[in-house]
Amino acid sequence: MSNAELTLLPPGLAGQMPIRPRPDAQLGLTVSAAVLTTALTAVSFWLSFEALHDLAVAHRLKGERAWAWPATVDLFIVIGELLILRASLLRRVDPWAIVLTAAGSIGSIVLNIASVSGEKTVFLDYVVAAVPPVAALLAFGVLMRQVHEYLASRQQVLTAPPVPSAPPVTAPVEPEVPVVDQEPQEADEAPVEELVVTEEPESVMEPEKAPEPLTxxxxxxxxxxxxxxxxxxxxxxxxxxxxxxxxxxxxxxxxxxxxxxxxxxxxxxxxxxxxxxxxx
Known part of the structure; x- marks a missing residue:
């Protein structure tokens, strides 16, 4: 069974998309994208390091020094991207982070292209040399974006406001009608003219209406x-x-x-x- 689930739509919804991804398929796609982005970032940086190493060897650097020299260029990309991620989580702009990323990227691209210069160099040689540093910049930027979305979602969980609760509903209290006790007249007393008291008609309580059905x-x-x-x-x-x-x-x-x-x-x-x- 594939990760896509076929569903039959009601007759009134004909023409809608009948296929929608399941949550486990969405999670699998997210993890796959993160793994492939990490692999692309590692390969791109390795190719860029290799080209810069050859350039360093061609200009009097040997052994460990030739391998350490590319880090003085490409690591500016990593440092700049991490500082940009930190600034975005704090909701502000860090100019130094942008400058470091731009300097590392432009320097890496220029030096990778310079490593293939020669008399028999063709245009595609420059393109091939420029691809690894450009791919390293873009791939690492995409990776930092995925990390930013994850960290931002965790911050929202910690800062989410409490859900307001509805006040309790109390039934209305009917007013009590006072009962007037009448004392009987004694035989010895003279008859007293009684006042005719007209009682107000009792209000007829309307029956409670049934709640209307929800639309x-x-x-x-x-x-x-x-x-x-x-x-x-x-x-x-x-x-x-x-x-x-x-x-x-x-x-x-x-x-x-x-x-x-x-x-x-x-x-x-x-x-x-x-x-x-x-x-x-």
Whole structure:
């Protein structure tokens, strides 16, 4: 069985995408991308080191010194990217980090190209020499972006505001009608003209109206809102929302789920800051 799950849509949703990835497939894709990005970064830096080593050997550096010299160029890329990651987590811009990354990248590209210069050099020689440092910069930048998204999601878990609880609903208390006791007249007393007291008609209590049934959008919103609690205060993904709507017998397209999530988060803005259920 593949990681893609075929689902039959209701007749009213014909034309929608019938295939959607399962959560375990999304997690597998994320891990695969991280592993391949790390491998690409390592290979790119190794090729760049190899070219810079040959350049150092050609200019009077031997042995360990020839292998150590490329680090004085390419490590500026690593240091700069790490400082940019730190600045982005602090929500600020670090000019020194940008300068270090640019200096290391430009220097590595220029020196890699210079290592193939000669009388019989063709244009593709320069292209081949420039690919490893460019790939090292881009791959390491992508890797730092994935690390940034993970760390940012962990910070949201620690700083998420508490969920407000609804006040208890109390039943209305009916007012008590005071009972007036009338004392009987004694035989010896003269008759006293009685005052005619007109009683006000008792108010007729209207029967409580039965609650109106929820509309279909309200039912969809209720299902989506319940996912935040069932997931332990985490933001549900599209796949989780569509699965829950399908189990409830409601329209379960991706567009319907995302629209309902926007309505729920507009009513309760703090839900938008919760971490994604997949990132945890």
């Amino acid at each position: 279909q959008p309200q039912q969809i919103d209720a299902v989506i809102r319940g996912l935040y609690d069932s997931l332990g205060q985490r933001r549900p993904t599209t796949a989780l929302m569509t699965d829950a709507l399908e189990k409830a017998g409601l329209p379960s397209s991706d567009a319907t789920a995302r629209t309902a999530r926007k309505r729920v988060e507009a009513a309760e803005p703090h839900l938008k800051t919760l971490p994604s259920a997949l990132a945890a």
